[in-house]
Amino acid sequence: MDDLRIEYDAPNGVYFPGQAVTGKVVIQNREWIKARFLKICIHGGAHTSWGDTERRHRIDDKGRSEHYNEHVTYNATVNYLSGESIAWKSTDGQNGSVRYKIQVEILRIKKSKMEVEKVFSVLPYVDLNSIPRAGLPLEDSISWLPKKNTEVKFKFYIPKRGFVSGDTIPVSVDIENGSSSKISTITMKLIQINHFEAQQQTSHTAKEFFRFNRKNIEEEISRIQKKCDTAETLRFELEIPKETRPTFKTKLIHLAYKVAISIGNDKKLECELPIILGTVPVQPRPPSYSVAVGMSGPPCYEKMDHTYTIEFDQPNAIYVPGQLVRGTLTIYNACALNALSLKICIHGEVETFWKKFASKDRVKKAYPNDHTHGGPRSHGHYYKYSDHTKYTSKLNVVTAVSQPWSSIQNPTNKIPIGANIFPFVFQLPVNCPPCFEGTHGSVRYHVHVELNRPWSLDVEAKRSFTVIPILDLNMIPKVMNPMLSNACKHSGFLSSREFSIPKGGYTPGEVIPISVFIHNHAKKPIYYAKAKLMQHVHYQAQQENTHMLPDEHCHKHCEHKTAESVISEMEKSFEIKCCSEGEVQLALVLPNPLMPTFQTAILEVDYCIIVEVEEDKKLRCEFPVTIGTVPIGRVMGLARAPTYSIVEGDIPLVVEAPPEYQERVEVVMASAPPSE
Known part of the structure; x- marks a missing residue:
């Protein structure tokens, strides 16, 4: 054989995800080739590999314990072209790579097998x-x-x-x-x-x-x-x-x-x-329908396929609980579209998920009659392996369906050519939770379209929207009261700390003043104190293989998981000598934006302030606080709800005392009509 090569139809062998890889195999030979088959294979996958040194422990034959260093190699391979489409780009890294290639194999009779391969590139497409x-x-x-x-x-x-x-x-x-x-x-x-x-x-x-x-x-x-x-x-x-x-x-x-x-x-x-x-930049929002109607000429539908566009009436698709979600679905089609029904649905759910790894034992069976496994002397033995259990739960927040078009009202079963606009309106629940993305759970909302077409695949289009909360701290009486706490330590001498904050509710962007009164009767001075705001996210989920479905949540058969993160922290230096007293003022600044406190059946977000004096656990204090959107002392207007990400927390609050009883009596009497 003179030559065996692979040629791609695309220039330089460059393709995009979803594109067909076409080409040909060229065999140049001077005589007939006796072969059983000619196989052409495509292969693509990701591979990772690196080496590391780990500290190990072992016990020798005499029972002595020792530590030693061992070189460990990590590797993994995933195939992306086994019944799947090309999903990722070609790339090479220091510890891993993603590669694609075409392999040709000729199995010849009474001769060695012939193989040739050629690599092609997959460029990404990220819109x-x-x-x-x-x-x-x-x-x-x-x-x-x-x-x-x-x-x-x-x-x-x-x-x-x-x-x-x-x-x-x-x-x-x-x-x-x-x-x-x-x-x-x-x-x-x-x-x-x-x-x-x-x-x-x-x-x-x-x-x-x-x-x-x-x-x-x-x-x-x-x-x-x-x-x-x-x-x-x-x-x-x-x-x-x-x-x-x-x-x-x-x-x-x-x-x-x-x-x-x-x-x-x-x-x-x-x-x-x-x-x-x-790879595709963010484009500005398309013009509204009224602007599109006022254009000089109609749009050219011959250059476009069927497109489905969901538009919301609110800027950036941001809503608050209890608000109406309004919008339009626009279908651009170059020709009449056969359909049975068109549904517009709204869906919002809370989902929690994680995996729990555990080490388990397994017994390897014996093979008494199989000489390849040792014959009659082969016995079963134990060995350990790692296994994981999946936990997941779902909580439905809102679900509604609107059917603006059906073949029952349209005997032709066709959506006409051009721009077809279908409005929709949905009501959000008053107590729906805000959008949230966490490590083991999320709260998401979206509007999706289902177009049922006869003798063809159904069309589904989806667009997400954001729900921001409104939490008025004036409606929670307990957050208006100041919070006090004491901490003492006996180490031969008595040392005590008194911590206080003016209230228990704050909004993003506010500064939390923390007062620390220190009675230092120890032998050494105190030099610093620090405060931090901790966010606690509590998740609940049940085992995936239980008899209940993920949306059938039961608190008796669920696992709990908590994720903690530091949102804001500060540290202040000072000096309080031994056998003396002093007061220290700390100012903890809250970031903006900040997710307010909320609670659902399977997901909860709360906050607490931790104050420490020189990292002494016995002289540590925690204050549970509530993060809202409307600060204490400010009345939320009825005409317009406040913006979640812009909350002014540094405006001075002037709270006037109510008028005396005599003043109220005079006002009522002055407004009464004169007697006849």
């Missing part, structure tokens, strides 16, 4: 318009207390989260410096995060039960640095290189990006903003 959060703005803030009663606050803002290669990320920084301290520089970096997952390499028969280990590698892509004064607004333009790969995620490899912001050389003044990189 940022299909990711709802890609068009939403991103903001965060950090604060610094250099001196007493002074605060330096930094607010960061990015107009959107989705970008493409070659774009510039506009970042605005607002600096509020109420102190005399100078701020040196602000540095911004674009960081690429590579997550790799693999299993430990072993000859164990039950390797599929071994849990995956994760390895994260961060790489700096670009950087920009500016000097700043005491108080000003800075604009940064962080460039994204054109060769930067878009964001993608597989079972073994996950590629993500973030903007890391650092102020000076202080590690406490750092902030991270996650972004999404795609």
Whole structure:
């Protein structure tokens, strides 16, 4: 045989996800080839591999215990082209890769087998318009207390989260410096995060039960640095290189990006903003129907297929509990569309999920009559393997269906050509929870369309919307009262602390004043104290293989899981000498935005303030607080609900005392009509 090669129809062998890989196998031979078959295979998958050194423990024959270092290799492979479509791009990394290739195999008679392979590339297609959060703005803030009663606050803002290669990320920084301290520089970096997952390499028969280990590698892509004064607004333009790969995620490899912001050389003044990189940029919203009707000419439907567009009446599709969700479904079709029914549905649910890993024992059966397993001397033995149990629960919040079109009212069973607009209106429950995304659960809402077509696949389109809460702290009496707590320690001498906060309810952006009165009768002075706001997310779920369905939740047969995270923290230095007393004022700043407190049957979010004096657990205090959207002392207007992400917490509150009884009597008498 002179030549055996593979040729692709696409230039340079480059394809997109969902595209057909076409080509040909060229065999140039001078004589007949005796062969049994010619096989052409396509292969694509992800592979991860790395080595690490782990500390191990063992006991020798004499019963002595010793520690030693052992080199461990981790690897894993996932095939993406076994009855599936190409889902991810071709990429090569330090600890993993995603590759695609075509293999040709010729099994010849009485001769060696002939094989040839050729690699092709798969370019990604990430449409940022299909990711709802890609068009939403991103903001965060950090604060610094250099001196007493002074605060330096930094607010960061990015107009959107989705970008493409070659774009510039506009970042605005607002600096509020109420102190005399100078701020040196602000540095911004674009960081690429590579997550790799693999299993430990072993000859164990039950390797599929071994849990995956994760390895994260961060790489700096670009950087920009500016000097700043005491108080000003800075604009940064962080460039994204054109060769930067878009964001993608597989079972073994996950590629993500973030903007890391650092102020000076202080590690406490750092902030991270996650972004999404795609290939199709975020487009502005299409014009409304009234604008489209007023255009000079009708749209050309010959250049487009059937498209389904869901539009909401509220900007950015943001609603509050109890509000009407209004919108329109627009179907653009180039020809008459055969259909039986059209349904527009709204759905919202709370979902919790996680996996629990455990080590179990298994017995390997004996083979007494099989000489390949040792013959009559083969006995069963125990070995351990790792197994996981899935826990999941679902709670339905809102479900409704509207049928604006049916073949019963239209005997032709056809949706006419052109733009067909179908309005919809749904009512949200008054007590529905807000949208939430957590590590083991979420609260999500969406509107989806179901078009039932005869002798064809049904069409489904979906668009998510956001529900923000309204929690008026004035309606909760207990959060208006001050909170006090005491802590004592006996170590030969008595030391006590008295902690207090003025109220138990706050809104995002407020400053929580914390008073600490210290009686120090110990032998050494006290130098510092710190406070932090903790967020507790409580999840409940039941085992997946129980007799109940995920939406049939029962508290008696469920597991609990709690995730804790530090939302805000601060530390203050001082000195209270031994055998003396002193009072310290701490100011804890709440970030904005911040998820308010809410509770459902399977998911709950609450907060607490932890105050510590020199990291002594015996001198530690916790205050459970409620985070709302309407601050105490302010009456929420009936005409317009407040915005969830913009709550002013620093406006002074003036609460006037009610008039005396005599004043109320005079007012009533003055307003009465004169006697006849």
